[in-house]
Amino acid sequence: SQTIHQWPATLVQPVGSPLSLECTVEGTSNPNLYWYRQAAGRGLQLLFYSVGIGQISSEVPQNLSASRPQDRQFILSSKKLLLSDSGFYLCACTGTGYEQYFGPGTRLTVT
Amino acid sequence: AQRVTQPEKLLSVFKGAPVELKCNYSYSGSPELFWYVQYSRQRLQLLLRHISRESIKGFTADLNKGETSFHLKKPFAQEEDSAMYYCALLLTGGFKTIFGAGTRLFVKA
Numbered sequence: 001s002q003t004i005h006q007w008p009a010t011l012v013q014p015v016g017s018p019l020s021l022e023c024t025v026e027g028t029s030n031p032n033l034y035w036y037r038q039a040a041g042r043g044l045q046l047l048f049y050s051v052g053i054g055q056i057s058s059e060v061p062q063n064l065s066a067s068r069p070q071d072r073q074f075i076l077s078s079k080k081l082l083l084s085d086s087g088f089y090l091c092a093c094t095g096t097g098y099e100q101y102f103g104p105g106t107r108l109t110v111t
Numbered sequence: 112a113q114r115v116t117q118p119e120k121l122l123s124v125f126k127g128a129p130v131e132l133k134c135n136y137s138y139s140g141s142p143e144l145f146w147y148v149q150y151s152r153q154r155l156q157l158l159l160r161h162i163s164r165e166s167i168k169g170f171t172a173d174l175n176k177g178e179t180s181f182h183l184k185k186p187f188a189q190e191e192d193s194a195m196y197y198c199a200l201l202l203t204g205g206f207k208t209i210f211g212a213g214t215r216l217f218v219k220a
Binding site: 099102 | 115117120143145147154155156157160197199201205206207208209210211212213
């Protein structure tokens with residue numbers, strides 16, 4: 001079955017600094033990949049999804065971008081972080097039955 | 112617009128009591144619904160999906176299209192059931208899943 005790796009696990013960055021969060025997937029090929037932000041009381045907000053290399057769909061206009069340079073690699077980036085970018089970021093992929101498999105998450109604090 | 116509503120942010124029950132976590136959805140297409148669970152210090156993971164019609168860890172959920180609900184039930188709660196539970200709706204096409212805000216279940220000894 002699929003395994004999702006994310007790093008770093010935690011990150012503290014100053015406002016205005018760049019961001020790069022990485023996600024890799026094992027155990028499947030050509031997966032649909034997703035970035036979510038999880039906020040207490042607000043559930044999971046879908047940020048980006050990708051159905052293939054170089055194909056990115058953005059769900060929410062914001063300060064973030066995503067890229068998929070390889071089949072099983074998904075990257076979340078920002079050129080200049082805002083305080084409002086703080087949160088818990090989850091990477092996920094879809095299983096054969098369209099269920100979602102999640103990574104361990106990255107806790108981002110922008111100071 | 113598609114939406115998943117979990118009206119309770121927190122649900123607290125005693126061990127051995129029945130538990131029901133509510134989920135209502137709004138969707139014009141054919142709904143496919145899931146429950147996901149996140150235990151403390153663990154990843155968010157699939158608990159069950161309505162098309163499988165199975166019981167997982169004693170939990171069941173029935174899709175009621177008339178009431179647009181997919182409530183999660185367990186007749187006798189256990190302390191290890193304490194976790195965050197998310198109801199989710201898979202949109203037609205299989206590319207996107209909409210999640211509810213989540214319900215934190217706390218089972219007291």
